[in-house]
Amino acid sequence: xxxxxxxxxxxxxxxxxxxxxxxxxxxxxxxxxxxxxxxxxxxxxxxxxxxxxxxxxxxxxxxxxxxxxxxxxxxxxxxxxxxxxxxxxxxxxxxxxxxxxxxxxxxxxxxxxxxxxxxxxxxxxxxxxxxxxxxxxxxxxxxxxxxxxxxxxxxxxxxxxxxxxxxxxxxxxxxxxxxxxxxxxxxxxxxxxxxxxxxxxxxxxxxxxxxxxxxxxxxxxxxxxxxxxxxxxxxxxxxxxxxxxxxxxxxxxxxxxxxx
Numbered sequence: 001x002x003x004x005x006x007x008x009x010x011x012x013x014x015x016x017x018x019x020x021x022x023x024x025x026x027x028x029x030x031x032x033x034x035x036x037x038x039x040x041x042x043x044x045x046x047x048x049x050x051x052x053x054x055x056x057x058x059x060x061x062x063x064x065x066x067x068x069x070x071x072x073x074x075x076x077x078x079x080x081x082x083x084x085x086x087x088x089x090x091x092x093x094x095x096x097x098x099x100x101x102x103x104x105x106x107x108x109x110x111x112x113x114x115x116x117x118x119x120x121x122x123x124x125x126x127x128x129x130x131x132x133x134x135x136x137x138x139x140x141x142x143x144x145x146x147x148x149x150x151x152x153x154x155x156x157x158x159x160x161x162x163x164x165x166x167x168x169x170x171x172x173x174x175x176x177x178x179x180x181x182x183x184x185x186x187x188x189x190x191x192x193x194x195x196x197x198x199x200x201x202x203x204x205x206x207x208x209x210x211x212x213x214x215x216x217x218x219x220x221x222x223x224x225x226x227x228x229x230x231x232x233x234x235x236x237x238x239x240x241x242x243x244x245x246x247x248x249x250x251x252x253x254x255x256x257x258x259x260x
Contacts, residue, residue, distance in 0.1 A: 004051065004054070004055045005055065007051055008048065008051045008052060008055060011044045011045075011047050011048040011051060012048055014040065014044040015041055015044040015045045015048055018037050018038075018040045018041035018044065019041055021037050022034070022037055022038060022041065031139045031143075032143075034139050034140065035139055035140040035143045038138070038139075038140035039140060076214065077213050077214045077216070077217070078216060078217065079217060080217045080220045082214065082217055083217045083218065083219075083220035083221050084221070086210070086211065086214050086217065086218040087221050089207050089210065089211065089218075090172050090173075090175065090178060090211060090218055090219070090222075091172070091173060092207070093172055093182070093185065093204055093207050093208060093211065094168075094169045094170070094171070094172030094173035094181075095169065095173065096169070096200060096204060097165050097166075097168045097169035097172065097185055097204075098165075098166060098169025098170060098173060099169070100165050100169075101162055101163070101164070101165030101166030101167070101168070101169050102166060104116075104158075104161065104162035104165060104166075105162045105163070105166060107162075109158075110158040110159065110161065110162045111158065111159050111162055113154070113155055113158070114153075114154030114155050114156070114157060114158030114159070115154070115158075116158065117154045117157060117158040117161065118149065118154040118158075120195075121145050121148065121149050121154065122149065123135070124136055124145065124195045124196055124197075125142050125145050125146050125149065134196075135195060135196030135197075136194065136195055136196055137194075137196070138194065141194045141195070145195065161188070164184065164188065165188065167181075167184075168181045168182075168184050168185040168188070172185070172211070174222055174223050175218070175219035175220070175221060175222015175223050175224050175225070176219065176222065176223040176224060176227060177219075177224065177227065178211055178215055178218045178219035178222070178224055179211065179212050179215025179216075179218070179219075180215075182208040182209075182211035182212045182215070182218075183208070183212055185204065185208045186204075186205050186208035186209060186212065189201040189202075189204050189205035189208060190205060193205065216228070
């Protein structure tokens with residue numbers, strides 16, 4: 001385990017140095033270097049989080065709650081009675097995504113070649129003349145979008161977004177795997193906001209975060225009421241995958257021979 005601790009320290013150092021390079025005002029980086037440093041920070045930071053979990057999850061007391069949360073929060077995110085609170089939020093977010101997805105599915109510019117998506121990408125990566133500000137604030141994200149443009153990713157990314165928005169909308173409306181649907185919805189909201197598109201994305205993103213936190217109860221008035229107990233989670237198997245004990249008549253009753 002000492003090797004794992006060394007990896008943790010190394011990842012922490014890399015993430016700390018990368019963050020300092022990005023935030024300290026007296027350090028000037030070129031656009032390309034800033035993009036590389038940003039990717040280095042996020043990769044090392046996520047890897048650090050995974051390494052910490054792997055190393056400390058089996059430590060004594062790792063599951064102990066050191067600071068108790070408010071009872072209202074426990075009710076809101078864990079009690080099925082709170083599902084009535086999350087129901088209109090879930091339906092609003094689901095209807096918004098379904099409407100957006102169906103609109104894109106009916107637009108050949110999204111589903112047949114991705115011309116509409118390409119036009120959007122080209123618009124947001126453009127850097128206007130001062131004093132106007134570019135749509136994308138972070139250079140690393142502009143570089144990512146430019147990379148997608150260069151490889152012609154709009155041909156498959158356009159249909160992916162259209163079908164993804166529709167799937168998120170349907171999942172939230174029927175309450176099927178609500179937490180997962182809300183996660184992918186929030187991911188798309190964040191992507192649009194990073195590209196400089198506000199619109200309804202801040203509201204939908206905030207509501208999606210709430211649905212993710214309330215994943216255990218937000219879909220109770222929906223299919224999750226039946227799906228979650230059967231499917232379970234990666235850390236707790238559901239009824240569908242739980243091994244059933246053998247019938248009583250198949251259990252061996254053979255006794256060892258008695259000694260003479």
